[in-house]
Amino acid sequence: MALPDLIPVEDFFSPPERAGATISPDGTRIAYLAPWRDRLNVWVQGLDPSGDLDGEPRCVTADQARSVQSYQWTDDPRWLLYLQDSGGDENWHLFRVDLDAAEPTAVDLTPFPGARVVSFEPSRGRPGKLAVSLNARDAAAFDLHELDVATGELTVLAESPGAAKVWAQGREGELIATALNADNDFEISRHDSETDTTSTVLVYEGADYPLGVFPAQVTPDGTGMWIGSSRGTDRTRLVRVDLSTGEETEVDSHATFDIDTRAQVFPTFPSPLIRDRRGELLGVRYLGERQVVHALDPDFAEVLANLEKLSEGDLAAVSCDDSGQRWVVGFTHDRAPGATWFYDHSTGESRLLFRPHPHLDPDAMAPMRPVTITARDGLELPSYLTLPVGVEPRNLPMVLLVHGGPWARDAWGFDPTVQLLANRGYAVLQVNFRGSTGFGKAHMKAAIGEFAGKMHDDLIDAVDWAVERGYADPDRVAIFGGSYGGYAALVGVTFTPDRFAAAVDYVGISDLANFMRNQPVFVRPALANNWYRYVGDPDIPEQEADMLARSPISRVDRITAPLFVAQGANDARVVKAESDNIVAALRERGVDVEYLLKEDEGHGFVNPENQLDLHRAAERFLARHLDERRD
DSSP: OOOOOOOOHHHHHSOOSSEEEEEOTTSSEEEEEEEETTEEEEEEEEEOTTSOEEEEEEEOOOOSSSOOOOEEEOSSTTEEEEEEOSTTOOOOEEEEEETTSSSOOOEESOOOTTOOEEEEEEOTTOTTEEEEEEEEEETTEEEEEEEETTTOOEEEEEOOSSTTEEEEEOSTTEEEEEEEOTTSOEEEEEEETTTTEEEEEEEEOGGGOTTOOSSEEEOTTSSEEEEEEOTTSSSOEEEEEETTTOOEEEEEOOSSOEEOOGGGTOTTSOOSEEEOTTOOEEEEEEESSSEEEEEOSHHHHHHHHHHTTSOSSEEEEEEEOTTSOEEEEEEEBTTBOOOEEEEETTTOOEEEEEOSOTTSOGGGSOOEEEEEEEOTTSOEEEEEEEOOTTSOOSSEEEEEEEOSSSSOOOOSSOOHHHHHHHHTTOEEEEEOOTTOSSSOHHHHHTTTTOTTTHHHHHHHHHHHHHHHTTSEEEEEEEEEEETHHHHHHHHHHHHSTTSOSEEEEESOOSOHHHHHHTSOTTTGGGGTTTHHHHTOOTTSHHHHHHHHHTSGGGGGGGOOSOEEEEEETTOSSSOHHHHHHHHHHHHHTTOOEEEEEETTOBSBOOSHHHHHHHHHHHHHHHHHHHOOOOO
């Protein structure tokens, strides 16, 4: 047995040739993301009646500063919309492109300095209009606006008293609000515009929803809401709430899986609700070791059965035309970046449109194997183990790769970081430690008060599991993570300094109190059920003291393992000081620490050259300290 050929870092982290395709409402074109001047931009290309790509592709956005990450068709295929921030500051502006123009030019529809759009969707029963949540009036309050796409005119529909209240459109003359009440519970209310009265519809216990109720989508007729509910159960199922009576009726559920809520944290992930272009519900995604999709519409059940024949992977992004006959879909797979397919339900024909990284050979990639690890207190930890191809899986150097959030989860699928590490000869272990979402309320709530406590014990128990089974060399284990995972990496080398040979902290927290005090003003009300409940309130002295005790910055003198730190200067979530302070403290002690700072990035690197720099540096760092090969 031998390791496969060394795959260059560029092959994993250069921009995809094409990715993220969707079909236009009239079914005659697709849009997708592809490089233009080394930045991902939106391109449009024709689609002929048989589903073949037609004519030359046309780049319709021209952002030279920062890659575009997402876009959306409107109900009129003339207009295309996308969000863009500045240097990673997450102040998202909504841009419009006129596809009928000879030379499309992006127009900023929300040109308000420092403001951000947090959601936009078609206005109910009003073609050409969007309902947009935007904090242009007050940075702490997201008002509901109606936007005329063609003219750019914005009209305020409802002002919010603060970030804790978010508006949506209900039936004509009604607005629906989801808000945190005085008890930090999530209250759904209905506002009658004619009588100017507000009535409570339903209240959900805030402790059960650390990031809020999700999904929370008003039905197309405006009479109900689809809610991801765990009332009376450990698992999250889909219910319909009657907005007149507050009655909750189950729509669908899975016996053992939660609804897939990753899109709540990572908006580029597909929504758990699969809907047609009119907003009608077609299916629901659930996520265990792999994804399961339940079809709720008989016509979609036929479509889904045929789509699932196209790939061994899990169904990812789904789009269809107005007729519901022509579909463009993507897939995720552990050994291949997801392919994009066209499917015509009226003819049964399908064809592969493209692969984002066709140069990557799936046979050279490493399978991602689900495993279950039992923590020392008996809690089961759903995890994933990826072993390098072509080498005996014994006594390997290992990277413990820790997800962010912590209210998020690891899942099966292609991860370029995992595949790079496996290609270099490392075993990679990803653990859904307590506090991870998607495994029931009990698993999530087991993390309350356990930052740098049992949450870290779970990671250590997972390392011990890998060592005991012979996969990992106990003297060659590194810990690598981003955001909360970066905090976990720092905890690893400060609270258990003898367990890790090296650590990579990517936009991680070093001081819990400082992190919380520096959250944007509109975020702070939403901290009640997550950071305040799980960690503490930095304005209460005894809680602040406990937070400091759980912060790596208070234990810098215990760091003996080599440390690599990466940070975006414009990070609005984990501010630059979180990395600056830990690096400065180590350098004052004469400890060598590598520090990669990118001035044009925020909470996670987006631009291709920065992703390449990060992973080249991390590859060299890990090879130097774990004695493995590198590019």
